[in-house]
Amino acid sequence: MDKTEVLNVWIPYRLQGIETMLWAYNQLYDLASPRRMEVFVNGTKILQGDASAILNPMLEVGFIYARSLLEFLGLAAKDGRLVERSGRFQDDITIEHFDVSGVHLKKVSPSSALDAYTGGPRERGEHALVAMFELANKGTAHLSSRFPDGYTNVDLEIACKGVRALVEDNLYAKLGMQIPEPPKQDSKRGASHG
Numbered sequence: 569m570d571k572t573e574v575l576n577v578w579i580p581y582r583l584q585g586i587e588t589m590l591w592a593y594n595q596l597y598d599l600a601s602p603r604r605m606e607v608f609v610n611g612t613k614i615l616q617g618d619a620s621a622i623l624n625p626m627l628e629v630g631f632i633y634a635r636s637l638l639e640f641l642g643l644a645a646k647d648g649r650l651v652e653r654s655g656r657f658q659d660d661i662t663i664e665h666f667d668v669s670g671v672h673l674k675k676v677s678p679s680s681a682l683d684a685y686t687g688g689p690r691e692r693g694e695h696a697l698v699a700m701f702e703l704a705n706k707g708t709a710h711l712s713s714r715f716p717d718g719y720t721n722v723d724l725e726i727a728c729k730g731v732r733a734l735v736e737d738n739l740y741a742k743l744g745m746q747i748p749e750p751p752k753q754d755s756k757r758g759a760s761h762g
Contacts, residue, residue: 582633589630590728592623608707628708634700642675645701648676696726
């Protein structure tokens with residue numbers, strides 16, 4: 569594991585994906601039907617169809633990235649509550665892999681994660697973060713008879729801002745860093761990181 573690459577590429581890329589999720593959600597519900605789209609690259613049409621063909625995957629990737637970063641911090645969800653993540657895989661990259669002067673950073677506790685939410689009642693912040701787990705797990709990663717609902721654009725906005733703030737406060741600030749800009753496309757490789 570190259571911790572520098574995780575800090576400078578993988579985490580910023582995922583944070584950008586979470587921001588894109590919120591943008592896609594707003595586009596999906598603000599655009600009038602029919603939502604026909606055409607995508608052009610250098611003047612050549614490469615895709616056409618309903619806008620949801622692009623916007624839905626942006627949503628789903630954002631849910632997965634949010635869950636990934638919350639798990640990186642040591643958080644999980646169980647029975648509608650934010651809990652400490654347990655049972656990590658041996659090859660998981662976690663916040664505990666990073667240190668300041670030889671002292672490893674610690675998992676973020678559910679309590680301290682919710683203490684960081686200052687936009688209203690703790691329950692609202694918890695609801696928004698739990699939404700990322702439920703939408704990633706039951707709404708995206710698995711086919712389920714219990715699709716999570718009851719979440720709104722407000723929940724997505726709280727979660728987007730919350731995940732970023734938790735990563736910034738508990739990782740980058742402790743390392744004395746600003747969150748780097750997400751990587752740009754690597755013209756030599758022909759693809760962006762992530």
